[in-house]
Amino acid sequence: MSTRSAPPSPATVHDRQAPAPPVGAPGVRRRRAAHRPAPSPDAERRRRLRARLVVAGFAYLIVFLVVLPILWIVLLSFQQSDQILSDPFSVRTLTLENYRDAIATLPLVQMYKNTIIIATAAVTIGTTVSFMVSFALTRMVFRRRGVQSALLLYFLAGLAVPVYVLLFPVYRLDLALGIFGTYAAVILPYAVVSIPFNTLLLTGFLRGMPGELEEAAIIDGAGLFRLCWSVVVPVMRPILATVVIFNVVYVFNEFPFVSVLINDPDLATISLAVSKFQGQYSVNYGGMMAAATLVLLPQLAIYAVLQRHVIAGLTAGAVKG
Amino acid sequence: MIWLSSRSRIAVMVLPALVLFTAFFAYPVLYGTGYSLTDAQGFSEPRLIGLDNYATLGDDPFFWLSLKNTVIILVVSVAFLVPASFALALLMQQRIRAAGALRALLFGPAIVAPILVGLVWVFILDPRVGLLNRLLVPLGIPEIQWIGGDSLTPYSIALVFSWASIGFAMTIFYAGLQQLPGDVMEASSLDGATRWQQLLHVTVPMMRETVGIVSILLVTNVFKIFELVYMLTGGGPVHRSETLVSYMYFVTFTSQRYGSGMAIAVVVLVLGALTSLAYLVLARRGRSA
Numbered sequence: 001m002s003t004r005s006a007p008p009s010p011a012t013v014h015d016r017q018a019p020a021p022p023v024g025a026p027g028v029r030r031r032r033a034a035h036r037p038a039p040s041p042d043a044e045r046r047r048r049l050r051a052r053l054v055v056a057g058f059a060y061l062i063v064f065l066v067v068l069p070i071l072w073i074v075l076l077s078f079q080q081s082d083q084i085l086s087d088p089f090s091v092r093t094l095t096l097e098n099y100r101d102a103i104a105t106l107p108l109v110q111m112y113k114n115t116i117i118i119a120t121a122a123v124t125i126g127t128t129v130s131f132m133v134s135f136a137l138t139r140m141v142f143r144r145r146g147v148q149s150a151l152l153l154y155f156l157a158g159l160a161v162p163v164y165v166l167l168f169p170v171y172r173l174d175l176a177l178g179i180f181g182t183y184a185a186v187i188l189p190y191a192v193v194s195i196p197f198n199t200l201l202l203t204g205f206l207r208g209m210p211g212e213l214e215e216a217a218i219i220d221g222a223g224l225f226r227l228c229w230s231v232v233v234p235v236m237r238p239i240l241a242t243v244v245i246f247n248v249v250y251v252f253n254e255f256p257f258v259s260v261l262i263n264d265p266d267l268a269t270i271s272l273a274v275s276k277f278q279g280q281y282s283v284n285y286g287g288m289m290a291a292a293t294l295v296l297l298p299q300l301a302i303y304a305v306l307q308r309h310v311i312a313g314l315t316a317g318a319v320k321g
Numbered sequence: 322m323i324w325l326s327s328r329s330r331i332a333v334m335v336l337p338a339l340v341l342f343t344a345f346f347a348y349p350v351l352y353g354t355g356y357s358l359t360d361a362q363g364f365s366e367p368r369l370i371g372l373d374n375y376a377t378l379g380d381d382p383f384f385w386l387s388l389k390n391t392v393i394i395l396v397v398s399v400a401f402l403v404p405a406s407f408a409l410a411l412l413m414q415q416r417i418r419a420a421g422a423l424r425a426l427l428f429g430p431a432i433v434a435p436i437l438v439g440l441v442w443v444f445i446l447d448p449r450v451g452l453l454n455r456l457l458v459p460l461g462i463p464e465i466q467w468i469g470g471d472s473l474t475p476y477s478i479a480l481v482f483s484w485a486s487i488g489f490a491m492t493i494f495y496a497g498l499q500q501l502p503g504d505v506m507e508a509s510s511l512d513g514a515t516r517w518q519q520l521l522h523v524t525v526p527m528m529r530e531t532v533g534i535v536s537i538l539l540v541t542n543v544f545k546i547f548e549l550v551y552m553l554t555g556g557g558p559v560h561r562s563e564t565l566v567s568y569m570y571f572v573t574f575t576s577q578r579y580g581s582g583m584a585i586a587v588v589v590l591v592l593g594a595l596t597s598l599a600y601l602v603l604a605r606r607g608r609s610a
Contacts, residue, residue, distance in 0.1 A: 052417075056418065059413065059415070059420075059423055060423070062412075062427075069441050072441075073441050088452075089455075128337075129337040129341060132334040132335070132338065133337075133338035133339070136334035136335050137335075140325065140330070140334065141326040142326070142331065143328070151335065151339070154347075155342060158342065158347075159597060160594040160597035160598070162592075164545070164566045164589055165353055165587070165589060166349045166350070166353070167574075168353060168579060168586070169348070169350070170345060170349050173344070173345065188345055193345075195338055195346070224325045224333075224334075227325065252434065253432075253433075253434035253436075255434070255551075256548075256566075271434050271436045271437075274434065274436050275548075275552070278443070285444070288440075289444070292437060292441065295437060300433075303425075303432050310432060311492055314489065315493055318538055319497075
């Protein structure tokens with residue numbers, strides 16, 4: 001079937017192993033048909049089905065391997081701790097005890113409360129100031145154009161700076177401002193490190209957005225605030241959603257800043273609490289895994305619902321359109 | 322817009338971001354760079370010592386080890402991830418039932434907090450309780466020190482990083498593939514190109530820019546690997562498994578040698594800036610092409 005002397009029937013032109021049909025295929029096809037009967041359409045269909053099954057099976061296998069670590073954690077979370085050491089694969093000894101342990105020892109509500117407060121404040125501040133400055137840098141008329149582009153460059157330069165460089169200086173700054181160890185200690189840096197990327201996305205969007213609506217609103221007598229709030233923001237909803245999702249995920253997952261700037265366990269975010277699990281649960285592996293599952297599952301559930309938006313948010317900037 | 326562009330209105334719009342960014346971003350970068358030129362540590366008063374910290378860094382075997390580990394993780398994971406996630410994106414383009422769900426599952430690890438990723442993988446890689454040795458030892462393979470041993474940790478970190486990033490990279494490739502002009506693909510198959518030829522001579526060349534973008538994003542993310550080290554080994558034994566940023570964190574916060582810590586931070590800053598520059602050049606070339 002795949003020898004050079006026997007050009008493929010048109011049905012297999014798109015197949016991986018099939019050699020290129022020569023130009024002017026119809027003539028060739030006729031000649032070939034005279035040599036050997038074409039494979040029965042039935043056999044052909046079966047062969048294609050088999051190829052598709054192999055491809056699909058391979059895809060499912062890879063996805064299974066990627067999901068496997070999570071499944072392992074969930075399995076361990078239902079396993080008695082001594083069982084984890086002796087025979088973790090057994091399913092006869094599953095128990096809910098770890099969850100009772102974890103719920104009793106883990107300040108889940110407090111962790112979520114802290115994280116949500118910090119995320120809400122940081123993302124609100126970060127998105128608002130980024131929007132304002134992006135609007136000014138793309139839409140308002142500066143007396144000196146140079147100032148406008150210099151400012152934009154100043155903010156965008158932040159994209160090149162790894163946040164690790166900021167850890168110690170911001171720690172000192174928080175101490176000097178007297179906000180070290182409070183919510184504000186992380187809210188401010190979280191809001192600020194989001195400005196460069198937010199500005200990149202928002203100015204990019206604004207540049208591609210026609211200004212006619214805005215002009216109409218101004219002629220109708222709208223002030224700056226009304227213009228932004230009732231005309232510009234509604235049009236920018238998709239990109240603002242992207243910005244918000246990107247930043248919320250960042251704050252929920254961030255660890256280096258919070259580990260340096262928050263020392264009060266009552267103010268710990270989810271990430272900070274998880275970092276203490278190994279010390280806290282020591283060899284109570286089951287309890288640790290139940291705690292990990294309790295943190296992981298809500299996050300995955302939210303992801304499952306908002307999947308499309310989350311993926312768009314996290315790949316924004318790298319993916320055009 | 323000129324009507325609403327009075328000086329005071331511009332100030333109201335620009336100042337909040339400008340003040341915050343200057344105070345919590347620009348000033349800290351300068352402050353950190355300045356500190357790298359001092360002998361600041363513990364509670365003692367810092368003194369200017371010029372470039373001494375950088376010279377000391379050159380003699381610090383742990384610094385070189387952490388740089389080496391970072392480079393190992395970088396090379397291994399980028400060399401694996403770029404072709405693997407590209408192939409995965411091609412695979413996801415095939416007609417597969419529930420392909421959308423599969424893509425979402427593959428992306429999943431990217432939204433899990435790195436600190437949690439670290440914890441999960443402790444239970445895969447740990448020589449005694451980890452899944453990997455639990456599966457291998459019964460097959461007669463001797464217990465392997467995936468983490469915590471002398472040499473394997475950076476490779477294991479590359480593995481974990483690859484796990485966390487493969488869906489992310491695949492998604493960017495997938496989006497790139499979706500945007501390939503359909504008429505070019507059609508023309509090449511009408512010209513009699515086999516799928517394999519089409520892939521090599523049409524798809525891959527047209528995806529060159531995306532390959533560059535994915536590679537650089539991965540490099541940037543490798544430089545940020547900290548939580549994995551923190552959870553898997555804590556940098557040990559004796560700093561054998563540190564990355565640049567985890568070693569910077571140790572020197573600055575655990576051993577409180579602020580001057581030396583900031584010198585490492587400046588090295589990280591320079592590397593990060595170079596990577597971003599490469600990204601910029603690439604993105605600009607892509608836009609003008």
